Amino acid sequence: MSDQPSDASSRPETPPESPVSVDPVESAPEPASEVPREGPGRAKAAGKPARASTPPVPPQNAGPDVPKVPGYLQAPPRADVWQRRGQQPPPGVLSRLRPPSPSVIGPATLWSVFATALLSALLLGDGLGPNLLIVAVPAALGAFFAARTAGRRLRPWTAVWAVGGLALLAIPALREAGWPVFLAVVSALALGSLALHGSRSWPGVLLGSLGLFPSAAAGVRWGWLGVRARADDSRGRVRTVVRSTVVAVVLLVVFGALFASADAAFADLLGSLTPDVSVGDSPWRVFLFVLGLVGALAAAYSAAAPVRWDGITVRPGKARNRAEWALPLIVLNLLFAAFIALQLVVLLSGYDTVQEKTGLTPSEYARQGFWQLLWATVLILLVIALALRWAPRGGPGDRTLVRSVLGSLCVLTLVVVASALRRMDFYVDAFGLTRLRISVAAVELWLGVVLVLILAAGVFGARLLPRAIAVSAAAGVLAFGLLSPDGLIAEQNVERYDRDKTIDIDYLKGLSADAVPALDTLPEPLRSCALRDFERDVALADAPWYSSSWGEVRARDILEKRPVRNHGVECYRLGQETGERDGYEEKDPYDPY
Incomplete structure (x- = not known):
C-alpha cells in the first residue's frame, strides 16, 4: 500500500497531447528517471501543478519518413564460423613479448639499411674477408639510429655484445680457414642479436641469440610502410635525390674512365678498389642485396621493438627432501673420486708409468678413454642442471647442502677434464695434431671454464651465469680463430x-x-x-x-x-x-x- 493519498483532485491536470502515431513494436515505456516523483517532504498541498512533458517537435526541412524495420525482422550479425562465439583467439607468444610497433622508420635508419644492402651486393659476392666487417658497420649504425629514435639507451651489456660481435667479424679478415670463420660468423650473429634484445635469463640468452629471425617479416613490413609514408610526404625531395645521384654516377663513370685510360697506375688503383661486377652473376648479386636489406631491417626493427625473451619463465621443479635429492649425487661423487684416484697416477707421471700400470702405450691409452671422458663432462653438466631444478629449497641448511654436493661434483669433474686433456696430449704427441683433435680439445677446455663459472655462481650468485657462459663461448670462438688452428x-x-x-x-x-x-x-x-x-x-x-x-x-x-x-x-x-x-x-x- 502507498503512503500518499489517492485523491484524484490532488493530481495535476495535464493538457491534452497532440495525437502522435507510435509503432507498437518500437514503443517502450519511458525510463523511471524521467517520471517526476514527489517526496514526502515536498509541499504538495500548495497546489503547484507539475510541469507537463512537451511533445517532440519534428525537425524542419526533414526528409520523408523512413519506415523503421522491426527488431524481429533485422538480420543478426554474421558470426565467424572458425571461432567460438564469445571468444577471441589468444595472442601469440611474440605479440605478448614484443612491445607495440615502433614509429615510422627514420631517414638515418633507411639510408643505413640501403647502404648495407648495396655493400652486400657489391662486396660479398667474391667471398669473405674484410668485406663482412665493412657490411656490418652500416647495419650496426641503422640499429643504433632505430634504437635512439625509439628511446632506448645504450647499456653496458649491450656494448659488450656489440663489441664482441664486431671483434668476431675480424676473424674472416685474418684467417683463410673456413671452419673457424664459420664459427666466428655464427657467433657474431648470435652476439648481435643479444645486443639488440638485451636478454639476461636462460630463456632470454638462448632464444635472444636467434631473435633476428622472428623480426625479418616485421622489419620488411615496417621498412615498406616507412618508405611509402616518406615518399608521399616528400615527393619533390625524392626526385631531387634521384636526379643528383644519377648525375653523380654519370660524372664518376665518364671522368673515371678518362683518367684510367690516361694513367696505367691510376687504372690499377681504380681496378683494385672497384668491385668486379658482371652481368653473369647478377642473380647472385640481387640475392645478396635482398639478404642484406632484410637482415638490416630485421636488426633495426629488433633495436626499435625488441622481443623481451626474458618474459618467458621456466617454473622450478618440485623441491625434493634432502635425503631423496642428495643420496644419488653423493654416490656419484664417490664414483668420481674413485676414478680420479687412479687417474692422478697418470696425470702426475709419464709414459713409462702408463705402460706399467695399464700395459698400453700412451697413444693407445689416450685413444681408449678421451671420448668417454668428454661425454662424461657433458653429461655432468646435464646432471647439475637437473639437480638444481629439483634441489631442496627449505632454508639456509638446504642451500648449504646444495652448494656442498654440487660444488664437490664440479671440482671432481674438473679433474676429469684435466685427465681428458692429458690423454689428448699423449695422443697428439704420438700421432700429430689434426683439426678434429684440436677442436675437441678446445671444447673440453671450454667445458672446464663452464664448470669454473658454475662454481663461482654457487659462491657469488647465479644472476650473471647465463650471460657469463655466453661471453665465455664467444671469447673461446674468438681466441680459437685468432690462434689460427x-x-x-x-x-x-x-x-x-x-x-x-x-x-x-x-x-x-x-x-x-x-x-x-x-x-x-x-x-x-x-x-x-x-x-x-x-x-x-x-x-x-x-x-x-x-x-x-x-x-x-x-x-x-x-x-x-x-x-x-x-x-x-x-x-x-x-x-x-x-x-x-x-x-x-x-x-x-x-x-x-
Whole structure:
C-alpha cells in the first residue's frame, strides 16, 4: 500500500497531447528517471501543478519518413564460423613479448639499411674477408639510429655484445680457414642479436641469440610502410635525390674512365678498389642485396621493438627432501673420486708409468678413454642442471647442502677434464695434431671454464651465469680463430718432424693458406711437396682486396719470394711412405680427417 493519498483532485491536470502515431513494436515505456516523483517532504498541498512533458517537435526541412524495420525482422550479425562465439583467439607468444610497433622508420635508419644492402651486393659476392666487417658497420649504425629514435639507451651489456660481435667479424679478415670463420660468423650473429634484445635469463640468452629471425617479416613490413609514408610526404625531395645521384654516377663513370685510360697506375688503383661486377652473376648479386636489406631491417626493427625473451619463465621443479635429492649425487661423487684416484697416477707421471700400470702405450691409452671422458663432462653438466631444478629449497641448511654436493661434483669433474686433456696430449704427441683433435680439445677446455663459472655462481650468485657462459663461448670462438688452428696444426707437425718423427704431407696439403708459413720451414723436397697445391691455388685465385684474408695475402707473398720447385718423383715417393695416415695402420673411427 502507498503512503500518499489517492485523491484524484490532488493530481495535476495535464493538457491534452497532440495525437502522435507510435509503432507498437518500437514503443517502450519511458525510463523511471524521467517520471517526476514527489517526496514526502515536498509541499504538495500548495497546489503547484507539475510541469507537463512537451511533445517532440519534428525537425524542419526533414526528409520523408523512413519506415523503421522491426527488431524481429533485422538480420543478426554474421558470426565467424572458425571461432567460438564469445571468444577471441589468444595472442601469440611474440605479440605478448614484443612491445607495440615502433614509429615510422627514420631517414638515418633507411639510408643505413640501403647502404648495407648495396655493400652486400657489391662486396660479398667474391667471398669473405674484410668485406663482412665493412657490411656490418652500416647495419650496426641503422640499429643504433632505430634504437635512439625509439628511446632506448645504450647499456653496458649491450656494448659488450656489440663489441664482441664486431671483434668476431675480424676473424674472416685474418684467417683463410673456413671452419673457424664459420664459427666466428655464427657467433657474431648470435652476439648481435643479444645486443639488440638485451636478454639476461636462460630463456632470454638462448632464444635472444636467434631473435633476428622472428623480426625479418616485421622489419620488411615496417621498412615498406616507412618508405611509402616518406615518399608521399616528400615527393619533390625524392626526385631531387634521384636526379643528383644519377648525375653523380654519370660524372664518376665518364671522368673515371678518362683518367684510367690516361694513367696505367691510376687504372690499377681504380681496378683494385672497384668491385668486379658482371652481368653473369647478377642473380647472385640481387640475392645478396635482398639478404642484406632484410637482415638490416630485421636488426633495426629488433633495436626499435625488441622481443623481451626474458618474459618467458621456466617454473622450478618440485623441491625434493634432502635425503631423496642428495643420496644419488653423493654416490656419484664417490664414483668420481674413485676414478680420479687412479687417474692422478697418470696425470702426475709419464709414459713409462702408463705402460706399467695399464700395459698400453700412451697413444693407445689416450685413444681408449678421451671420448668417454668428454661425454662424461657433458653429461655432468646435464646432471647439475637437473639437480638444481629439483634441489631442496627449505632454508639456509638446504642451500648449504646444495652448494656442498654440487660444488664437490664440479671440482671432481674438473679433474676429469684435466685427465681428458692429458690423454689428448699423449695422443697428439704420438700421432700429430689434426683439426678434429684440436677442436675437441678446445671444447673440453671450454667445458672446464663452464664448470669454473658454475662454481663461482654457487659462491657469488647465479644472476650473471647465463650471460657469463655466453661471453665465455664467444671469447673461446674468438681466441680459437685468432690462434689460427690450421697454423698450429702445421707448426706442431713440423716440430714432430724435427724430432725425427713421421709427418703426413698428404694431410698437411689439405690445410688452408694459414699453414703456409709453418710449412715453408720444411727442408726440400718436403717443402715443395707440401706447398705445390697452395701455389697452384694462389696462382688461380684472383680475389679482390675486400675478399682476401691476411692469411691468403701472407701465403702469396711467401710463395712469390720462394717459388715451389718441381719434385714430382720425390713427392710421389713421400706420398707412398706416408700412406698410412698418422703413423698407425688402424684408422681412428672418431677422426674423419
